[in-house]
């Protein structure tokens with residue numbers, strides 16, 4: 001039975017009972033009158049109580065009693081209608097209140113009400129959760145009970161403006177929690193609140209936590225900035241490389257022609273050292289711009305670090321204690337080992353500079369994986385399996401302002417002549433080029449930890465090693481075809497190769513190179529070609545020559561990574577490459593290596609196809 005029917009049954013029941021009660025009372029009194037022999041009043045009256053109540057009710061009494069019962073039932077009906085309506089309204093109100101409460105509870109924003117004096121009247125569970133207090137402990141208090149005075153003052157001021165204007169107002173409010181000092185940013189909409197009679201009653205506040213959005217925005221802006229700075233740096237480094245090649249190469253040749261006793265010898269030495277230094281700077285810029293050409297190999301990070309540790313100890317000095325915490329069974333990674341050295345050296349030099357007197361630097365490695373859920377909650381993390389390299393120091397640490405800028409090239413807090421501001425930008429570029437990511441944790445006066453995540457390598461684990469040749473290898477009478485569109489570099493190359501004993505054919509035009517090769521009486525052993533040339537790129541030239549001279553070996557040279565021979569700066573196996581600027585020794589070693597490589601051509605031609613395809617996908621430059 002529903003609520004309304006229940007009301008009807010109950011009320012009508014009571015009304016009928018009242019009617020019947022009247023009937024009984026009336027009958028009873030009538031009987032008493034007859035019992036006392038008042039028969040003169042009624043000629044034919046009932047003789048027993050039962051007759052008076054039921055069997056012998058006189059007509060006039062029957063009429064009166066029935067009328068009363070009917071009247072009672074009608075009244076009962078009216079009352080039942082009224083009551084059931086009231087019940088319905090009450091139920092509706094209750095339902096609405098529950099819906100309203102559920103709505104307020106479910107809204108993912110913070111909601112609160114304050115009176116005109118800033119005293120909290122109500123708040124929702126989000127608000128409770130955000131401030132870590134229950135509603136009962138919040139109601140009756142003001143912001144001054146929870147927050148520091150300056151912040152509470154600013155909230156109070158904002159509330160007052162809203163009440164004075166009578167219009168909603170949007171604001172961004174930064175809240176620093178006193179207990180642990182963490183910072184959250186709320187976007188708030190405050191509205192003046194009025195009572196039913198139109199009197200100002202206080203302020204309704206709705207707040208949304210936008211901390212994560214603000215952090216993501218900042219990260220996005222930062223990465224865009226790094227990208228444009230990277231493009232600029234890469235472009236400058238590219239042009240500068242050609243000039244450095246010429247200065248370094250000719251100085252080297254000139255140094256060989258004069259005696260050490262000659263007064264010009266020292267001058268030339270100075271030029272040579274300076275050009276080497278400028279080459280180092282362009283290398284770092286190219287690393288940052290992710291245009292450093294690299295030859296990655298599969299390696300064990302622990303082994304690579306262990307080989308470098310001794311050198312790092314010397315670099316850091318005796319006052320700083322080096323701690324090494326390698327985790328066993330590290331996953332393999334694929335990276336150019338020289339880049340690991342670049343990372344370690346740069347981080348160590350910075351740690352040394354950050355430690356005033358005595359301190360410690362620790363290196364740690366371990367395997368680590370992040371899933372999508374973890375990355376959704378942690379800004380700056382990318383899902384996947386990684387090998388972590390953490391470098392920590394207990395030095396000066398950094399302020400948040402410095403931290404924002406450390407990866408930008410030329411940002412330094414060190415004095416003139418002390419810092420170049422290229423260390424961390426190099427590290428950043430290297431990590432990005434290898435599809436990893438880097439996070440920094442630092443606190444002033446406490447220290448700094450750099451965490452570098454390099455992706456796990458799946459596939460062959462053919463660990464390779466590098467050798468250091470000390471001798472300058474000479475020619476065995478081979479014939480070299482040299483193609484370079486910049487005449488000064490062409491001339492320099494000719495001179496170096498001649499000194500090394502090679503026979504040379506040279507040209508600035510690829511088409512002329514094909515002609516020279518076809519007309520040459522002797523077999524050409526090695527093609528050394530620039531990659532980016534106006535008429536035809538180096539790869540196209542090599543392909544054309546290889547179709548007629550299948551035993552030809554090829555060495556590419558370029559100032560930066562061209563996608564013609566590499567994917568995102570990573571050389572394919574079997575492709576030989578020398579980066580400009582190069583020294584005489586670099587070219588001698590590389591030329592010999594290519595000429596002595598027996599399987600180079602097969603590998604190279606096997607990769608032509610994949611490069612052709614890859615080029616279409618990455619025809620834009622690789623940054």
Ligand code: ADP
Nearest residue numbers: 350354406412413414419420421422423424448
């Ligand atoms: P440089 O070392 O030439 O200044 P980097 O790019 O290597 O350039 O570093 C940029 C800046 O970052 C430094 O000038 C320094 O302020 C800060 N920095 C880097 N590493 C640390 C560290 N371990 N501790 C404190 N500050 C550091």
Ligand code: MG
Nearest residue numbers: 349350423424
């Ligand atoms: Mg540095």
